[in-house]
Amino acid sequence: xxxxxxxxxxxxxxxxxxxxxxxxxxxxxxxxxxxxxxxxxxxxxxxxxxxxxxxxxxxxxxxxxxxxxxxxxxxxxxxxxxxxxxxxxxxxxxxxxxxxxxxxxxxxxxxxxxxxxxxxxxxxxxxxxxxxxxxxxxxxxxxxxxxxxxxxxxxxxxxxxxxxxxxxxxxxxxxxxxxxxxxxxxxxxxxxxxxxxxxxxxxxxxxxxxxxxxxxxxxxxxxxxxxxxxxxxxxxxxxxxxxxxx
Amino acid sequence: xxxxxxxxxxxxxxxxxxxxxxxxxxxxxxxxxxxxxxxxxxxxxxxxxxxxxxxxxxxxxxxxxxxxxxxxxxxxxxxxxxxxxxxxxxxxxxxxxxxxxxxxxxxxxxxxxxxxxxxxxxxxxxxxxxxxxxxxxxxxxxxxxxxxxxxxxxxxxxxxxxxxxxxxxxxxxxxxxxxxxxxxxxxxxxxxxxxxxxxxxxxxxxxxxxxxxxxxxxxxxxxxxxxxxxxxxxxxxxxxxxxxxxxxxxxxxxxxxxxxxx
Numbered sequence: 001x002x003x004x005x006x007x008x009x010x011x012x013x014x015x016x017x018x019x020x021x022x023x024x025x026x027x028x029x030x031x032x033x034x035x036x037x038x039x040x041x042x043x044x045x046x047x048x049x050x051x052x053x054x055x056x057x058x059x060x061x062x063x064x065x066x067x068x069x070x071x072x073x074x075x076x077x078x079x080x081x082x083x084x085x086x087x088x089x090x091x092x093x094x095x096x097x098x099x100x101x102x103x104x105x106x107x108x109x110x111x112x113x114x115x116x117x118x119x120x121x122x123x124x125x126x127x128x129x130x131x132x133x134x135x136x137x138x139x140x141x142x143x144x145x146x147x148x149x150x151x152x153x154x155x156x157x158x159x160x161x162x163x164x165x166x167x168x169x170x171x172x173x174x175x176x177x178x179x180x181x182x183x184x185x186x187x188x189x190x191x192x193x194x195x196x197x198x199x200x201x202x203x204x205x206x207x208x209x210x211x212x213x214x215x216x217x218x219x220x221x222x223x224x225x226x227x228x229x230x231x232x233x234x235x236x237x238x239x240x241x242x243x244x245x246x
Numbered sequence: 247x248x249x250x251x252x253x254x255x256x257x258x259x260x261x262x263x264x265x266x267x268x269x270x271x272x273x274x275x276x277x278x279x280x281x282x283x284x285x286x287x288x289x290x291x292x293x294x295x296x297x298x299x300x301x302x303x304x305x306x307x308x309x310x311x312x313x314x315x316x317x318x319x320x321x322x323x324x325x326x327x328x329x330x331x332x333x334x335x336x337x338x339x340x341x342x343x344x345x346x347x348x349x350x351x352x353x354x355x356x357x358x359x360x361x362x363x364x365x366x367x368x369x370x371x372x373x374x375x376x377x378x379x380x381x382x383x384x385x386x387x388x389x390x391x392x393x394x395x396x397x398x399x400x401x402x403x404x405x406x407x408x409x410x411x412x413x414x415x416x417x418x419x420x421x422x423x424x425x426x427x428x429x430x431x432x433x434x435x436x437x438x439x440x441x442x443x444x445x446x447x448x449x450x451x452x453x454x455x456x457x458x459x460x461x462x463x464x465x466x467x468x469x470x471x472x473x474x475x476x477x478x479x480x481x482x483x484x485x486x487x488x489x490x491x492x493x494x495x496x497x498x499x500x501x502x503x504x505x506x507x508x
Contacts, residue, residue, distance in 0.1 A: 066424040066431075080408075081391040082499050083420035086463060095463045097418060099501075102384060115424045 002035065002098070003140055005217040006132050009200040011051050012038075014065060014114055014124040021112045023105070023128070027197070031132040033101050036069065038062075038088040039202055040126040045091040048231040049125055050187045050200040053158050057124035059090050065114045065124075071101065072109035084112065088126075091185065091204040094213075127200075131214075134195065138175075138218040146174070149243040154186070154230035161230070164223040167244070174246035175218035181206040182241030184228075191225040200229070203240070248336055249282045250380065250472040252373035253451030254459075256287075256441065258296045259350060259365040261303075266353045268365075270345040275450070276369055278315070281339050285368040286330035287456055294438045297454050297486050300364035306354045308365060312339070313347040324351060332368070332459050335466045368455055376446070378413050378473030378503065386505050387415060392498040393425050394483055396432070396440075396491050403478040413473035413503035417442075419460035420497050429495040436494065437461065439487040445480040457483065460498065473503050 008025045041047045041056040048055055062085060069087075071079035079101070086097040112128070152166045179188065181203040188206075190198040196219060206213075228240065255276055259268055287294065288302055295301055310330075312322040321341060327350070329337060352360055390408050394401055422431045432440075437457045444452040451474060462468050483496055 064423050066422040066426075068422075068426055078387075078504065079389040081426040082389045083418075083422050083497070085422065086418060086420060086499070097462050097468055099389070100385075100387075102386070113426070115428070 001142070002100075002131075002214040003137050003217050004131050004198065004214045005137060006031075006134055006196050007198040007201060008130045008132060009050070010128045010130070011049055012112060012126050012128050014057065014116065014126070016116050016123070019113055019115070021114070023107050023110050023112070025107070025130060028105070028107060028130055028132060030104055031134060033103060033105050033130055033132050035098075035100055035131040036087060037096065037129045037131070038067070038084050038126055039129060039205075040088060040090055042090040042092045045185075047091060047185070047202065047204075049127065050189075050229050050231060052125075053231065054125055057126050059088065059093065061124055062088060062126070065116060067112060067114045069112055070110060072106045073103050074106055077109070078103065081113075089205065091202075140177070140215070140217075142177075142215065144245055147243055147245045149182075149241065151239050151241050153239045154228075157230065159230045161228045162224065163221065163226040163228070166228070167223055171221075171244055171246070172223065173220070176216060176221055176244050176246050177218055178215050178245040179206050180243040180245065182243065183238055184240030184242070186228055186230040186240070189227050189229060190219060191222045193220045193222050248467045248470045249338055249340075250377070250470045251282050251370040252377050252472050252474055254368050254370045254453075254455050255450075256297065256454035256456065257367050257369060258298060258300070259367065260300065261352065261360045261363050261365065263361040264357065265360070267349050267351055269347070269349045272346045275453070276343070276345060276371060278342060279371040279373065281341055281343050281369050281371050283336040283370040284330050284339055285332040285336070285370070285459060286327040287332070287366040287368060287459075288328070294456050294458065295486055296364045296366045297441055297484070298364070299486050300362065303355055303359050303363050303365065305356060305359045308355060309351040311349055311351065312341065313344040315342045315344040318344065318347070327365070330367075333464050333466070366456075368459065373451070376451075376474060380415065380473055380503065381505060386503075387501050388504045390500050390502060391426055392417070392500045393427055393429070393495050395429055395493065395495045396483065396485070398492060399490050400482050400484040402480070402482045406478050409478060409500060409502070411475055413475055414471050414500060415473060415503055416469050416471060416501040417460050418462055418468075418499045418501070419457055420499060421461070422497055425495045425497045427495070430493075431497050432491060432494045436491045437496070439485045439490070440496065441484050441486070443482055443484065444476045446475060446477050451476065454484075457496070
């Protein structure tokens with residue numbers, strides 16, 4: 001069972017003029033990285049960048065890219081040419097191989113390399129998610145002490161809706177250990193009172209409960225500074241259903 | 247969740263005409279070994295022919311009965327083989343099996359679906375003499391590439407200094423369009439003809455394992471090898487295709503133990 005404490009999101013720009021993308025997240029410095037997952041669009045279910053609202057590359061484009069991850073810590077390279085297709089999630093596909101790194105990485109010496117097809121002359125974007133730890137994980141128990149399910153309907157594309165407007169205040173002060181999405185195609189951006197930060201989690205990561213899904217490290221969510229960001233087209237304007245479990 | 251294993255042996259069980267019961271062959275390397283898991287390679291799970299080129303039974307499910315060696319009891323009786331699909335959460339068998347007394351019941355299989363065909367099983371086993379310890383918590387690993395450019399019916403791995411004497415915890419088959427070395431990778435159809443054999447000394451710890459079993463994107467849980475060291479130069483991939491794929495590469499990511507540097 002994987003417990004997520006903090007999540008950083010970075011857009012990875014795939015450019016025909018380049019072969020390599022850096023890992024450029026200041027908040028990852030000196031942090032213990034547990035896991036890295038990539039996120040992109042599906043042919044039938046487009047996903048959009050929460051940063052620029054651009055459509056993310058489709059999974060079949062990734063097939064022709066040959067994306068590889070190389071990670072170094074202070075001493076040595078401990079991941080060489082890991083095929084990132086084994087860690088790529090989309091809205092429909094939750095297939096991935098669970099790889100845990102559990103180390104501080106040297107950002108300067110770590111990178112994503114790719115080989116772009118000569119016929120592709122446009123840039124693509126996908127998102128890299130870094131699951132990291134800043135402190136020891138809380139004692140975990142998967143027993144459900146209570147839950148609240150909320151429904152809301154975004155009114156506009158790319159609308160940002162604060163948790164304080166949609167969450168039932170009975171959840172205040174409750175340590176949230178899971179969020180399950182029944183519907184919705186946007187992102188959750190969560191800030192906690194104790195400094196934990198979970199940046200732009202795709203709702204589709206939270207859609208299914210399966211062996212590869214994850215739990216959260218008892219999140220005390222700051223409702224005023226956390227929000228849902230709607231993305232996408234008319235398909236995604238359907239009501240959003242989120243279940244918060246504590 | 248998969249249990250830690252030391253190796254795996256592919257066993258082909260040919261079916262003679264008009265047979266309703268077929269006993270398992272007596273495979274020397276599996277004698278007195280504790281079998282952790284068994285994979286049933288059917289046309290649905292691993293879409294291959296057997297190494298000898300036989301087809302699989304495709305219409306109905308056979309049933310297996312396993313006799314435990316020490317008690318001679320049929321502790322696993324008439325288990326439908328489809329419950330041993332390698333993509334599912336593998337059943338934990340954990341028995342020393344008397345192979346010559348264990349059998350597969352084919353009564354439900356129509357004659358036209360078994361004559362000349364075969365059943366292919368992969369037995370995952372323990373070998374306490376070679377395994378290494380893996381910490382329960384904070385297991386440190388490294389990930390390295392392992393590439394083999396196919397050149398015919400049987401292609402041996404070349405010397406790989408990075409993986410020399412390293413302890414393997416998993417071998418993950420990937421299907422990139424281009425490998426990091428710039429070679430064209432095999433595709434989803436081509437790997438169905440290929441089998442992996444990994445040796446150390448004179449022992450084939452992995453023998454004729456369908457390559458598809460190492461493609462773990464679809465599986466519930468990753469494979470867990472118990473820190474096994476292989477001699478890569480005596481290990482190989484073979485094809486059962488009369489016209490084998492050549493000039494394309496098989497690409498793996500190998501997870502190796504890194505706990506000594508702690």
